[in-house]
Amino acid sequence: MTSTPLWRNRDFALLWSGQVVSTLGARISATAMPLLVLALTGSPADAGLVGAAATLPYLIGHLPAGPLVDRWDRRRVLLASEVTAALTLATVPVALWLEVLTVGHLAVAAFVHGLCFVFFGLAEAAALPLIVPPAQLHTAIARNEVRTRGAALAGGPLGGLLFGIDRALPFVVEALSYAVASVALLFLRRDLQDRTPEPPEPLWRAALTGLRWIWRHPLIRAASLLVAASNLIFQAIILVLVVRAQDGGASPAETGVMLGIYSGGGMLGAVAAGWLHRYFAPRTVIIGVNWAWAALLPLFLVTDAPLWLGTIGAATTFAGPLWNVVIVGYFASLVPNHLQGRVTSASKTLSWGVMPVGALVGGMLLSWVGAEGAVVVLSVVMLAVAVAATASPAVRGSRAVAEAASVADPTVGGSPGGRGSADGGTE
Structure with missing residues (x-):
């Protein structure tokens, strides 16, 4: 395929730029949401409940969404997700101004927003191998990591600052950011559909196709389960850090700066991962990061x-992008494009489905043992995950991409998404 530089790929540049804006808006409101719940009720458990509502779609939405993304027009899925998210978030400032905002309202808005995120993420992941050539897939994923981490870096301080000015302002900004991203999507030219013919099958059976594919691939299965464990821990840690900072007398602006520093490590890690991924095999990354x-x-x-x-948090987030670029790139190189939605949805059901549990666990731990006790419990669980990663036969015996592809599905060699070169380097 063409060797045109990635930034001269018009569709990738449009999609990437629009998502910079909307991701920044999402990070601003993500910082403001627990602050708003705590300001309304003063209850960490309520903040955990709203956080759980935001991530519940990761558990119940991914499996049915995957087959739908493979069947529906992906361009329309992307656009509908952004527009629906914008309209949903706009109800929060309106309710605040009318003085009728409740925790229930925030939970429903967070749930719908999370569902939009699920559909958009699956459609974008499935479309990306059709937008960029296989040789640039890892680089494109790394650029998306920079986008996400950069938005988180700026979104934390901005969310705290805007919340300090007016509680409604972060949510107004997010709604506008989704509107801007929607406009960018209107100018995409590339056909985002895989045209591989498939026999029709019921939705439930199509959803199980992704789970079966993952089950046949030991490293992807192990990686998904390990991500699930770490996602549960870090979903709880975010709320714990917000409460721990407030217990120390931090203002909303200081809390936002803390979260911005926390995310800054991810930004640096994303930049580094763009070239580091060439030198690490998947098993090295999985064991080392844990x-x-x-x-x-x-x-x-x-x-x-x-x-x-924030500084300690930055050290934890530095390693995350390398995991994403190496493991997600490995994943994307193996999965045929007509199965991308189903397999990605199955993987994310396993790995992200625990996030609502993590938010609830964070709130409950804070209520039962306080912030320090919560850190102790979560640290012990993280240690157990690292031991499990090291002991896993699937991780220790992982294959190179080309060999693993032939084991997982011997028919995928001609898929439109293609298979990139083996990503693993020397350990």
């Missing part, structure tokens, strides 16, 4: 100062 997290989490006990909490 042990890095196990070593870093107990450091949250050392201080409740927002700047230091």
Whole structure:
């Protein structure tokens, strides 16, 4: 395929630029949401409940959404997701101004927003191999990591600052950001559909196709389960850090700065992952990243100062992008494009479905044992995950991409998404 530089790929540039804006808006409101719940009720459990509602679609939405994304027009899925998210988030400032906002309203808005995120994410992941050539797929994923981490870096401080000015302002900004992203989507030219003919099958059976594919691929199965465990931990950690900072007297702006620093590590990690991914095999990344997290989490006990909490958090987030670029790139190189929606949805059901549990666990731990006790419990669980990653036969015996592809599905060689070169380097 063509060797045109990625930034001269018009459709990728449009999609990437629009998502910079909407992702920034999402990070702004993600910072403001727990602050708003705590301001309304003063209850960490309520904040955990709203966080669980936001992530519940990851558990119940991915499996049915995957087959639909493979069947429906992906361009329309992308656009409908952005427009629906914009309209939903716009109800929050309106309710605030009318003084009728409730925790239930926030939970429903968070749930719909999360469902839009599920559909958009699956459609974007399925469309990306059709927008960029196989040789540039890992680079495109790395650029998306920079986009996400950069938005998180700026979104934390902006969310805290805007919330300090007016509680409604972060949600107004997010609604507008989705509107801008929707306009960018209107100018995409590329056909985002895979045209591989498939026999019709019921939705439930199509959803199970993705799970069966993952089950036949030991490394992808193990990686999905390990991500599930770490996602549960870090979903809880975010709320714990917000409460721990507030217990230390942090203002909303200081809390936003803390979350911005926390995300800054991810931004640096995303930039580094763009070239580091060439030098690490998947098993090296899986084992190494989990042990890095196990070593870093107990450091949250050392201080409740927002700047230091953010700095320690930045060290934990630095490793995440390398995991995403190597493992997601490995994944995308193996899966035939006409199955991308179903397999990605199955993987995310396993790995992201625990997030609502993590939010609830964070709220309950804060209520039962306080912020310090919550850090201790989550650190012990992270240590157990690192041990499991090291002991896993699937991780230790992982194959190169080309060999794994032939084992997973010997018919995928001619898929439109293609298979990139083996990503693993020397350990």
